[in-house]
Amino acid sequence: MAERLIRVVMNGVTGRMGYRQHLLRSVLAIRADGGVVTPDGDRIQVEPILVGRNRDKLAKIAADHDIAEFTTDLDGALADDTATVYFDTQTTSGRKKAILKAIAAGRHIYTEKPVGETVADALELVEAAASAGTINGVVHDKLYLPGLLKLKRLIDAGFFGRILSVRGEFGYWVFEGDLQPAQRPSWNYRAEDGGGIVLDMYCHWNYVLENLFGKVRAVTAKAVTHIPERWDEQGNRYDATADDAAYGILELEGDILAQINSSWAVRVDRGELVEFQVDGTHGSAVAGLFGCKIQPRVRTPKPVWNPDLPTDQDFRGQWEQIPDNQEFVNGFRAQWEQFLLDVDAGRPHRYDFAAGVRGLRLVDAALRSSNEGRRVELPGG
Structure with a gap:
């Protein structure tokens, strides 16, 4: 049995939804259980890198949950080639700019919805992700x-x-x-x-x-x-x-x-x-x-x-x-696990940016x- 590590830049987890559902009940729960088991019996482990605007809040979350890395420098986090996935759960107004940066850095993208404030925003992300060949997914927790x-x-x-x-x-x-x-x-x-x-x-x-x-x-x-x-x-x-x-x-x-x-x-x-x-x-x-x-x-x-x-x-x-x-497992975690499996296998995620466009x-x-x-x-x- 082989184990592979996916490092995820998580932006916005000081907010209620990002912290409770995505960090605690999804990513950290997956980490605590030893990762996600692939169909062939391997394991995909996940490691979060926290990004946000408030360094003190990030430091406390990192200390409370044994997270090694946190930063207020999104550009610096995206420059780390070992972090292959970017996750966005900021307020909607800041989402498009950050995701475009992550796509330009060659990262696979998983994001809360809505993917942008307008249909035009979402279509821009679809085109950018397609050009870069990055796997992308939008939260469909329900x-x-x-x-x-x-x-x-x-x-x-x-x-x-x-x-x-x-x-x-x-x-x-x-x-x-x-x-x-x-x-x-x-x-x-x-x-x-x-x-x-x-x-x-x-x-x-x-x-x-x-x-x-x-x-x-x-x-x-x-x-x-x-x-x-x-x-x-x-x-x-x-x-x-x-x-x-x-x-x-x-x-x-x-x-x-x-x-x-x-x-x-x-x-x-x-x-x-x-x-x-x-x-x-x-x-x-x-x-x-x-x-x-x-x-x-x-x-x-x-x-x-x-x-x-x-x-x-x-x-x-x-x-x-x-x-x-x-x-039944937590719905947010269930989709996280599916997205990580898709990234590991190099295949498209079913609920992608195009699904986000339809929502908008x-x-x-x-x-x-x-x-x-x-x-x-x-x-x-």
């Missing part, structure tokens, strides 16, 4: 969630018959920051810093929809800013210039209709923070982050509308939970739909 993996099993088994519609509900109340500290960073609510729930979440919805049900052909959406003022990490009031909620109807190939509500200004009354209900001719399912419950055609109740009497049916009790039947095309179409008050078709729709 496809690896237990609930959606169970949903994919149902789809592949033909459980639904003909799929008619998808209804997605996502969101929770993000505190304004005055009475209680906000649980999301303030830049998320400033459009000038790359914030906005459409830019953030519609990239997710695009890859979820196209990989489970079909590509998005058209969208009708309304994006709004429900909470116009918030308080930042230092307790300073600021104007929220980015959309914090979006309500969309998406038309998919195969004549499937999807309705998705996304909001950081909603209080949760459902089992999980995100849930998708899929209705088909032969059955329905509701999938969240972890759970997935079903109601097949032969067990569908026959309610009758009667506004004069309270219902005697326990509708939520009429669904059956799908068993796990397998051990949906973002662009949804925002145009909202601004112009009309249905917008996507390219190829």
